[in-house]
Amino acid sequence: MGALVAVAGASAVTVALLGAGIAARGTGELHIPAPGTTTVLRAAVFTALALHLGELAGARLTGTGPTPRSWALWTALGGAAAAAGQIVLLAEVSDLDLTATYGTRDGGLLLAMANGFALAAGCVALRRPGWATGPLALVIGAEAMRAHPEPYTPEWGTALTVVHLTAASLWVGGLLYALRTTRLRGGAAREVLVRYARLAGWLYVALAATGTCSTLRRLPADVVFSTAYGRVLIAKLALVAVASALALAARRRLRRGGDATRPARAEVAALAGVVLVSAVLTVVPDPHWLSLRSALLR
Numbered sequence: 001m002g003a004l005v006a007v008a009g010a011s012a013v014t015v016a017l018l019g020a021g022i023a024a025r026g027t028g029e030l031h032i033p034a035p036g037t038t039t040v041l042r043a044a045v046f047t048a049l050a051l052h053l054g055e056l057a058g059a060r061l062t063g064t065g066p067t068p069r070s071w072a073l074w075t076a077l078g079g080a081a082a083a084a085g086q087i088v089l090l091a092e093v094s095d096l097d098l099t100a101t102y103g104t105r106d107g108g109l110l111l112a113m114a115n116g117f118a119l120a121a122g123c124v125a126l127r128r129p130g131w132a133t134g135p136l137a138l139v140i141g142a143e144a145m146r147a148h149p150e151p152y153t154p155e156w157g158t159a160l161t162v163v164h165l166t167a168a169s170l171w172v173g174g175l176l177y178a179l180r181t182t183r184l185r186g187g188a189a190r191e192v193l194v195r196y197a198r199l200a201g202w203l204y205v206a207l208a209a210t211g212t213c214s215t216l217r218r219l220p221a222d223v224v225f226s227t228a229y230g231r232v233l234i235a236k237l238a239l240v241a242v243a244s245a246l247a248l249a250a251r252r253r254l255r256r257g258g259d260a261t262r263p264a265r266a267e268v269a270a271l272a273g274v275v276l277v278s279a280v281l282t283v284v285p286d287p288h289w290l291s292l293r294s295a296l297l298r
Contacts, residue, residue, distance in 0.1 A: 043279035048079030054173015080117035
């Protein structure tokens with residue numbers, strides 16, 4: 001088991017640090033400054049969102065009974081640090097001081113994200129964890145605007161990303177919180193997973209709909225295999241397919257009255273891979289310029 005964890009950890013580090021560069025190899029796309037560091041920081045933001053939102057939702061879904069120790073304060077602080085780290089990195093690669101960086105579009109949105117996480121941490125520290133929903137909504141909105149600066153109908157892209165990121169965070173974080181709760185409740189564990197499965201079905205529909213719409217808007221069909229974005233997206237879809245199959249296996253066991261914890265744990269592992277690859281996807285270049293260049297050269 002230890003060897004498996006070590007291999008998984010090494011693979012995650014490799015994907016985070018080298019994934020964007022490997023995906024862009026041979027595409028002729030522009031170089032992205034510090035892609036590895038940016039991927040790590042963005043993966044940290046996505047993880048913080050998933051764990052915090054998943055805990056908020058899970059606390060409502062699991063009902064009465066023993067609950068796992070809260071991770072909300074540390075995830076919020078980690079998210080704030082990751083967003084602040086992106087500001088420092090942006091200042092470094094842009095050769096700007098921090099004050100000037102705050103004045104840029106990306107710098108201002110990253111500052112809003114860092115402040116949102118900090119406010120969420122404050123809500124937890126004040127023992128008002130439910131109040132963190134508002135600051136986390138600010139984080140999601142700022143991330144949606146920052147990650148998809150589209151010159152064509154940006155409001156639709158932002159709206160799709162808000163729904164997609166929220167649903168993905170609840171799927172990943174909610175499942176992990178449900179599994180942590182099952183370890184404490186013994187015989188009552190099955191009911192926790194049943195309640196989560198009811199929510200997960202709707203989350204999956206939202207993810208599929210928004211993901212499909214975003215892909216059709218962002219990825220021209222003629223550059224699916226010749227751009228870093230297309231290649232990373234294919235890897236993400238493969239991992240989502242694995243997670244979906246595991247989710248179906250877990251649900252099938254629940255319907256038969258069996259133990260669904262094993263496939264659910266494997267599903268969490270697959271979803272962790274999805275989060276990491278999603279971070280890479282937000283770092284690689286927008287594929288539209290390559291499609292336009294190919295059209296002009298014909």
